[in-house]
Amino acid sequence: MNKKIKIIMMLMWYLQCANTTFAYTRADSLRGGNGVGRSWWDVRHYDLNIRFNLEKKSIAGSSKIDFALIQTPHDSMQIDLQKPMEMDSVVFDGKHLAMSREGNVYWVKYKFSALSNKINYSVIAYYHGSPRKAVNPPWDGGFSWTKDSSGTAWIAVSCQGLGASVWFPCKDAQWVEPDLGVTAAYTFPKQLTAVGNGRLTGDVTNGDERTMKWTVINPINSYDITFYIGDYVHWSDTLQGEKGKLDLNFWVLRQNEQRARKQFEVVRPMLHCYEYWMGPYPFYEDGYKLVDAPYLGMEHQSAVAYGNKYMMGYLGFDRTFTGIGMKFDYIIIHESGHEWFGNSITAKDMADNWVHEGITTYCESLFAECQQGRDAGMKYCRGEWLNTENDKPIIGDYGVNKEGSNDMYDKGAAIMYMIRKMTNDDEKFRQMLRGLSKDFYHKMVTTGEIENYIASHTGLELKAFFNEYLRTDSIPQLEYYIKDGKLFYKFNNVVDGFTLPLTVDDKGEQRTIKPTADWQNMNWSGGYTLLLTKDFLFRVKQ
Numbered sequence: 001m002n003k004k005i006k007i008i009m010m011l012m013w014y015l016q017c018a019n020t021t022f023a024y025t026r027a028d029s030l031r032g033g034n035g036v037g038r039s040w041w042d043v044r045h046y047d048l049n050i051r052f053n054l055e056k057k058s059i060a061g062s063s064k065i066d067f068a069l070i071q072t073p074h075d076s077m078q079i080d081l082q083k084p085m086e087m088d089s090v091v092f093d094g095k096h097l098a099m100s101r102e103g104n105v106y107w108v109k110y111k112f113s114a115l116s117n118k119i120n121y122s123v124i125a126y127y128h129g130s131p132r133k134a135v136n137p138p139w140d141g142g143f144s145w146t147k148d149s150s151g152t153a154w155i156a157v158s159c160q161g162l163g164a165s166v167w168f169p170c171k172d173a174q175w176v177e178p179d180l181g182v183t184a185a186y187t188f189p190k191q192l193t194a195v196g197n198g199r200l201t202g203d204v205t206n207g208d209e210r211t212m213k214w215t216v217i218n219p220i221n222s223y224d225i226t227f228y229i230g231d232y233v234h235w236s237d238t239l240q241g242e243k244g245k246l247d248l249n250f251w252v253l254r255q256n257e258q259r260a261r262k263q264f265e266v267v268r269p270m271l272h273c274y275e276y277w278m279g280p281y282p283f284y285e286d287g288y289k290l291v292d293a294p295y296l297g298m299e300h301q302s303a304v305a306y307g308n309k310y311m312m313g314y315l316g317f318d319r320t321f322t323g324i325g326m327k328f329d330y331i332i333i334h335e336s337g338h339e340w341f342g343n344s345i346t347a348k349d350m351a352d353n354w355v356h357e358g359i360t361t362y363c364e365s366l367f368a369e370c371q372q373g374r375d376a377g378m379k380y381c382r383g384e385w386l387n388t389e390n391d392k393p394i395i396g397d398y399g400v401n402k403e404g405s406n407d408m409y410d411k412g413a414a415i416m417y418m419i420r421k422m423t424n425d426d427e428k429f430r431q432m433l434r435g436l437s438k439d440f441y442h443k444m445v446t447t448g449e450i451e452n453y454i455a456s457h458t459g460l461e462l463k464a465f466f467n468e469y470l471r472t473d474s475i476p477q478l479e480y481y482i483k484d485g486k487l488f489y490k491f492n493n494v495v496d497g498f499t500l501p502l503t504v505d506d507k508g509e510q511r512t513i514k515p516t517a518d519w520q521n522m523n524w525s526g527g528y529t530l531l532l533t534k535d536f537l538f539r540v541k542q
Contacts, residue, residue, distance in 0.1 A: 024400045027103050030078065031163070031172070032350070032401030037078025037107060040071040043171050044120055048184040050168070051209075052229065054153050057145050060128035063169040066120050066180070073112035077123070078105055080165035080172035085129035087169060092123045104165060125169035132166050134158060137295035138305070142166055146294040148253050153192060154230040158298050158305070161350065161403065164222035172222060174401075175348035175444050181216040181286075186227055193232040195251045197225060197303045198286040216302065218283050219442050221346055224301040228291050233257050239268055239288075242280040246271070247287035256292055259310045264290055266332055273370035274337065274363065277430055279437035282344035290332065297331040299338030299360075306331055320383025324368055324376050337363035345440045350403050351396035352447040354470065358394070358412015365413065378535075381417045384410040385537050392473045395447060405473070414537040415469050421535045422501060423458045432457040464497035469537070476500065476538040478515055480530060487524035491515045492541065500538065505531035 029035070043065060050061035065079075081087050082104040090097045090108050098109040108123070115121065132142035138158035143166075148154045157167055165172035183201075186194040190205050196214030204211050216225075230253055237248040248267060252260040267290060271281060281288060286302040293305035296315070308315060308331035318325035341363070342356035362381065369377025387410045394411055396404035405411075420429045435457055436450070447470065455462040468476065472495065480489040491498060499514045506526040513522065532540065 024397070024402075027105075028400040028402070030102070030105050031080070033399045034173070034175075035078065036074045037076050037105075038171060038173065038176075040069060040073045040112070041067045041077065041171075042070045043176050043178045044068055045178045045180040046168075046170065046182045046184075046225070048168055048182065048225075049187075050185070051187040052155065054145075054155070054189065056130065057133075057143070058128065058130040059167065061168075062124055062126045064122055064124045065170070066122045066178075067171075068119055068121070069115060069117055073115055075109065075111055075113050077108040077110070077112060078171070079108055079123075079125055079169050080105055080163065081125070081127060081169045082132065082163065082166045085127055085131060085165075085167070088126040088128060090123055090125050092121070097123075106169070127169055131157070132162075134295070138298045144294045148230060149255055150231070152231045153189075154253070154294050156228045156293050156295070156305070157226055158293075158295055160223045160298065161401075162223075163401075164225055168225075170222050174221065174223075174346065174350055177219040177221055177346065177444075179219050181218055182220055182225055183213065183215050184225065184227065185211055185213040186229065187211040188229050191231075192229050193234075193251075195228045195232060195289070195291050195303060197289075197301055217285050218301075220301050221343060224299065224343060226298070226300040226303055226305070228293060228303075228305070230292070232292070235261070237268070239271055241271065241284070242275050243284050246281055246284055249287060249289045250291075251289065252292040256310070260292070263310045263329060264332070266328060267336070269370070270333060270336060270367055273367050274340065276370070277366045277433055278340045278363070279434040282339055282437070282441065288336075288339075290336075297335045299335045299342050301339065301343040304332075304335045304339075306335070308332070318383075319387060320380050321386060322379050322383040324372060324380040324383070327372060328367065330364070333364050333367050334360060337367075340437055344442055345436065346444050348444045348446055349398050350401055351398045352445075353396075353403050354394045354408035354412040354415075355445060355447065355450055357408045359416055361409045361413035362416035365417070378417070381413055382534060385414050388414070388475075388537070390473050390475055393471050395470050411469060411537070415466075418465075418500075418536055419454060419458060419460065419462070422460055428458065464495055464499070467495045468498045471495075477541050478502070478532070478538055479541040482524055482528050482530070485524055486521045487513075487526075487530070488519055488521045489513060489515050490519045491517055491538075500536050502536060502538075503533040 045066040047064035050059050087106050100107050134142035134144045137144050141158040141162045144156050146154045159166050163172040164170050184196050190210040194212040198214050198216035201215040202213030232251045233254050234251050239246045283302050289303045290306050293307045296307045298305040313326045314330040337360040341359040347355045365377045365381035368380040388407045392405045394404040394408040396402040423429045451466045474493040476494050477492040499516050501512050
């Protein structure tokens with residue numbers, strides 16, 4: 001593979017966000033904020049019934065939204081549904097409610113303020129339309145109306161960032177999960193199969209149509225709710241994990257079964273590795289599932305999308321340039337890691353999505369360590385740092401559905417690597433990761449909560465460290481010179497209070513310096529060559 005192709009493939013992963021400055025609109029605030037139409041109610045459960053028309057590439061159905069009051073109700077409810085989809089009606093307590101549209105939002109009018117503090121209420125939204133087609137899934141998502149290699153229909157959806165309202169009416173906010181899960185019934189031509197999240201709880205054929213119902217009992221991100229429709233074959237397995245028997249299910253296109261059975265053998269050792277480092281798989285009740293998808297991959301909870309074309313690495317390419325990444329299938333390892341960070345532990349605001357992507361990217365190196373040894377895992381992670389662009393902070397703008405830099409992946413992994421190095425106690429670091437999984441199990445979090453937890457459980461002072469790597473677009477620059485038997489050094493481009501414990505080699509003696517923004521010096525006998533640790537993300541100015 002030539003260098004140009006490698007660069008193009010690497011960029012495909014990172015083109016989710018353009019490096020531009022946005023003037024945010026009311027539509028952005030409605031999508032990313034918690035305004036008067038959202039703040040007073042919480043989703044308890046979604047019950048979806050959707051019929052697919054493959055010829056017209058359209059869908060029609062209903063979304064029953066069970067909700068609970070969490071504040072004094074407002075007399076309008078914001079239900080999100082993106083154009084060109086259309087809401088036909090909304091029914092509450094047997095009554096058709098008035099509604100009006102504002103862009104991708106429907107305002108549903110009713111005297112909700114008169115409701116008592118009953119635990120559960122329900123609205124049913126009936127809708128139809130031709131959902132937005134995915135342009136470059138999963139990054140520029142929507143519906144993928146494709147065909148497999150035999151010419152059979154193959155359909156799926158991907159909508160992280162874009163939002164689940166691209167295909168069904170919902171409260172489309174990352175901090176909102178249906179606490180009691182989702183039931184989704186899909187109706188389609190009988191010769192096909194539909195795979196969804198959770199467990200199959202119904203399968204009925206009526207004439208030329210087949211309806212398959214899938215049930216999730218755990219909380220789930222709305223962008224994780226998904227389906228795959230095609231000519232699938234299925235096999236199952238079990239794994240004896242930390243919480244007992246975990247059901248494993250694999251759904252692949254018929255023509256892919258033989259190579260899938262071989263490629264997916266990595267799932268069992270991967271799950272054992274992740275449970276060792278991060279604690280029990282977070283969704284035993286719904287099982288683990290890996291599904292052939294017509295796009296590269298996505299972390300759909302309990303139904304992970306796989307589209308790496310049965311290659312090792314990332315589509316046959318090692319993002320770390322170390323050779324270590326060619327020892328495993330990147331998509332299986334990365335997307336499955338999101339079951340812990342992203343699906344179980346979810347950032348309340350997209351601006352904090354480094355919690356999903358950075359920690360999960362670091363999990364890849366943990367698997368490399370399980371598979372190939374500690375040194376290989378650490379080398380793998382350091383290799384990922386070559387991909388950082390430092391174009392903007394990895395924390396985005398809050399309240400407008402906006403992520404930060406795509407450096408959230410590799411710089412985020414570097415953050416976790418450096419914290420492990422500074423902790424200098426692998427067992428303490430492992431227990432911190434497991435503690436995150438336990439204490440934030442199925443919870444929404446902020447960056448601040450994660451920062452404070454890591455600092456508290458490692459005993460490190462990390463305020464300036466996190467500010468530097470999360471909230472600036474710069475990389476610390478070590479400036480030094482050697483003169484008259486002394487080494488002079490300091491950091492440039494750093495926030496107040498920032499330092500790192502850097503190991504330097506002084507004629508075979510390993511010494512530690514802690515540069516700050518001010519010049520420091522130490523006696524030096526190592527000549528004019530300075531050998532520095534590789535274990536921290538910084539640059540050198542000499």
